Amino acid sequence: MDLPLVPLGKPRGERADAKRNRLRLLATARRMMAEGGPESVTMDALAERAGLGKGTVFRRFGTRAGIFRALLEEEAVRFQELVLAGPPPLGPGAGPAERLVAYGRVRIGFLVDNLEVARAAMERDSRLPAVQVDMTFAHVRMLLRQADLGVRDPDSLAMQLAAALEGPLLLYVSSGRDAEAPGSEAGLRLADAWQDLVERLFRSGPK
Amino acid sequence: MDLPLVPLGKPRGERADAKRNRLRLLATARRMMAEGGPESVTMDALAERAGLGKGTVFRRFGTRAGIFRALLEEEAVRFQELVLAGPPPLGPGAGPAERLVAYGRVRIGFLVDNLEVARAAMERDSRLPAVQVDMTFAHVRMLLRQADLGVRDPDSLAMQLAAALEGPLLLYVSSGRDAEAPGSEAGLRLADAWQDLVERLFRSGPK
Numbered sequence: 001m002d003l004p005l006v007p008l009g010k011p012r013g014e015r016a017d018a019k020r021n022r023l024r025l026l027a028t029a030r031r032m033m034a035e036g037g038p039e040s041v042t043m044d045a046l047a048e049r050a051g052l053g054k055g056t057v058f059r060r061f062g063t064r065a066g067i068f069r070a071l072l073e074e075e076a077v078r079f080q081e082l083v084l085a086g087p088p089p090l091g092p093g094a095g096p097a098e099r100l101v102a103y104g105r106v107r108i109g110f111l112v113d114n115l116e117v118a119r120a121a122m123e124r125d126s127r128l129p130a131v132q133v134d135m136t137f138a139h140v141r142m143l144l145r146q147a148d149l150g151v152r153d154p155d156s157l158a159m160q161l162a163a164a165l166e167g168p169l170l171l172y173v174s175s176g177r178d179a180e181a182p183g184s185e186a187g188l189r190l191a192d193a194w195q196d197l198v199e200r201l202f203r204s205g206p207k
Numbered sequence: 208m209d210l211p212l213v214p215l216g217k218p219r220g221e222r223a224d225a226k227r228n229r230l231r232l233l234a235t236a237r238r239m240m241a242e243g244g245p246e247s248v249t250m251d252a253l254a255e256r257a258g259l260g261k262g263t264v265f266r267r268f269g270t271r272a273g274i275f276r277a278l279l280e281e282e283a284v285r286f287q288e289l290v291l292a293g294p295p296p297l298g299p300g301a302g303p304a305e306r307l308v309a310y311g312r313v314r315i316g317f318l319v320d321n322l323e324v325a326r327a328a329m330e331r332d333s334r335l336p337a338v339q340v341d342m343t344f345a346h347v348r349m350l351l352r353q354a355d356l357g358v359r360d361p362d363s364l365a366m367q368l369a370a371a372l373e374g375p376l377l378l379y380v381s382s383g384r385d386a387e388a389p390g391s392e393a394g395l396r397l398a399d400a401w402q403d404l405v406e407r408l409f410r411s412g413p414k
Binding site for chain 2: 149151152157166189192201
């Protein structure tokens with residue numbers, strides 16, 4: 001049973017032309033990001049560059065931060081696919097401890113790699129996109145249930161471990177608006193600490 | 208070295224009359240809470256009941272939620288005093304693992320006991336008062352450094368453990384606006400899960 005994750009992805013029942021517009025807007029936004037950084041991506045500039053009406057962009061994303069949230073979710077869909085069906089240890093086939101370590105390390109790497117997008121997505125909102133935080137909780141809970149650690153309440157522990165992963169990431173993304181190199185020191189330290197935490201938790205036998 | 212906590216407490220250099228007003232307002236707010244619940248505590252009603260001008264109440268607390276934040280901080284000062292100088296295992300004198308377990312259990316109990324105040328303090332703000340969250344991080348870090356667990360980055364681990372404690376508490380306080388009995392099931396489960404997490408983390412020797 002490897003499927004209790006929140007289904008990410010395209011809105012259900014999206015019409016063909018709406019889908020075409022969405023994909024075109026996201027591809028254009030990515031191109032603009034690569035050329036001029038996040039500052040270059042505004043609602044107006046995106047509409048013009050994509051050759052679509054401003055109304056379409058507003059209906060789709062709501063706010064400028066909404067563009068970045070959509071970019072981040074697009075990446076999160078790819079990440080979720082790897083978790084559900086990719087090679088081990090992130091995907092199925094490895095033990096729960098190994099998968100939990102891999103999940104945290106890749107999740108941290110994901111936000112380090114998408115730092116500019118994540119920061120722009122959080123503009124005027126101090127939370128990371130909920131859908132990814134929920135994915136973390138669901139996945140950690142599934143692996144802890146599978147592991148059968150002998151703790152009193154695996155689901156509460158899952159909540160605590162998910163917070164241990166997501167909380168510092170939130171701080172990492174929201175603090176220090178200065179650019180940091182991908183694979184930054186801070187990200188690596190968090191990844192190592194996560195691995196130490198998980199390995200110790202699993203290594204110590206039942207009471 | 209048991210003192211790296213954030214100093215909570217009265218504003219520095221508070222004038223004697225300002226202090227008298229603050230204490231009178233907080234005592235009055237507590238009395239109103241006890242008699243009529245949080246709904247009964249409004250800026251106007253508090254000013255009238257305390258026999259002080261509305262301007263004084265506004266200058267002191269800013270918003271209605273500010274009253275509850277002040278009440279919560281008053282309790283947090285007492286809690287911090289117990290952590291710094293109270294009896295073990297919460298206070299000095301016990302080992303780091305025991306103190307960490309006690310800190311989490313008492314911190315959870317503190318929010319369970321102050322649930323109505325904490326909920327009212329979070330009105331229109333999805334964060335718990337930062338000063339207490341900072342206290343948790345500072346204390347966890349101090350105990351992890353003391354414990355010398357042999358992990359690669361004790362300070363990152365401290366950040367993760369602090370998030371593991373505070374994150375689910377934030378959810379606990381902010382979700383389910385319905386009244387819950389003190390010592391609720393959810394609080395107890397979190398406390399047990401915290402204890403299991405800390406004990407396992409400390410029990411497993413170095414790699």
